[in-house]
Amino acid sequence: MRKALLTLLTLTSIAALRADDVKEIVLKPSPDAATALAYDTKTLTVTAGAKVKLTFDNSKSAVPQPHNVVICKVGTKDKVLGAAMTMLSDPNGMAKSYIPESTDILQKMNFVQPGQTNSIEFVAPTEPGDYPYFCTFPGHGLLMNGVLTVTK
Numbered sequence: 066m067r068k069a070l071l072t073l074l075t076l077t078s079i080a081a082l083r084a085d086d087v088k089e090i091v092l093k094p095s096p097d098a099a100t101a102l103a104y105d106t107k108t109l110t111v112t113a114g115a116k117v118k119l120t121f122d123n124s125k126s127a128v129p130q131p132h133n134v135v136i137c138k139v140g141t142k143d144k145v146l147g148a149a150m151t152m153l154s155d156p157n158g159m160a161k162s163y164i165p166e167s168t169d170i171l172q173k174m175n176f177v178q179p180g181q182t183n184s185i186e187f188v189a190p191t192e193p194g195d196y197p198y199f200c201t202f203p204g205h206g207l208l209m210n211g212v213l214t215v216t217k
């Protein structure tokens with residue numbers, strides 16, 4: 066009994082520590098109908114090597130559309146968006162969330178349908194820099210993008 070209680074206390078402490086440790090980020094589509102095909106946040110900042118929980122909340126959008134989030138290596142946005150665009154001719158493009166196979170993609174979240182919310186957890190790059198993030202739904206990435214700045 067005492068051992069079980071100790072275990073419970075230990076687990077609670079770990080959970081509390083973990084919550085403090087993880088940098089939580091929530092992205093949404095812009096609430097403004099005129100710019101609904103953009104994220105509400107264009108700039109994010111995390112510390113190098115930090116644990117990150119990224120949530121995309123698509124529960125309320127002025128324009129109901131599936132969206133995703135990919136985070137790429139520094140300077141590769143146009144290349145990855147170009148590769149995503151070629152997936153328009155792929156019959157499975159939608160099922161693949163129009164996320165191309167690419168070693169430039171560091172993190173990805175598949176399409177989040179209108180009314181839905183999803184999260185991914187990852188460790189931020191250890192190398193400081195400006196990492197682009199964007200939606201690969203064809204056409205969205207032109208506006209639906211931002212920069213994740215990784216600091217020391």
Ligand SMILES: [Cu+2]
Binds near residue numbers: 132205
């Ligand atoms: Cu989108």
